[in-house]
Amino acid sequence: MDNRIKTKFTVASEEGIADLQYLGETRGHEKYGALLNEKQMADYLFEKYNRDTIISNLNTFSNQLVVVYVDEKPAGYAFLTGKGSVPEHLADQRVFHLQDFEVLNAFNEGEAKDRLMEKCIMICKAYDAVTLTEKADEKDRIAFYEQYGFRQQESALSDIAGVSSPSILLIRENN
Secondary structure (H helix, E strand, C coil): CCCCEEEEECCCCHHHHHHHHHHHHHHHHHHHCCCCCHHHHHHHHHHHHCHHHHHHHHCCCCEEEEEEEECCEEEEEEEEECCCCCCHHHCCCCEEEEEEEEECHHHCCCCHHHHHHHHHHHHHHHCCEEEEEEECCCHHHHHHHHHCCCEEEEEEEEEECCEEEEEEEEEEECC
16 A cells, blocks of 8 residues: 555645645546536636635535545545435435545546545445446546446436536445
C-alpha cells in the first residue's frame, strides 16, 4: 500500500472548500469539456462548485465528502449522500448514493482511484445498496465500478448543464 496516498473526510474549512473547488473545476473541464460550450461549462461549474453549494453539501448530515490526496495534493473526491431517488426494487431498503466519484486524469491510472473507491465501499457497508449513475460512453469507468461489485441496471438520460447525455444506473448490493 502506497503511504503517499491518503483519503480524508472533508469539512467546511477554507482548505476543504478550496480542494473541492479545484477538483470539481478541473475534473469538470476534463470530463465535460467536449460536451459543453463555454457558457454551459461556466454555469455547470458555478451551480455545482460555488462556495455556498459546497458548504451546504458539507454541512448536510446525510452527506459525506471524501478527498483522496497523493503526496498531499488533491487527486480526486467522492460525494456520497442519503438523498436521491431509489429504484423500485430497493424501495424498502437502506440505500446510499455515490453522487460523484471523480479522479483527475493525471491520477486515474494509479492507486488513488482504488483507494477512494475502497473508502466509499467502507462508508457504505452499513447500507443495503449503493447506487451511482455514469455516462454511458464512459466504458472504462463502468468497468472499474463493476470490479467493485456494481452491476448495470437501467439506462436513462442525465442532464448536464442543459445537455442530455445517455447514462447508466449501476447498483452495488451489500448482502
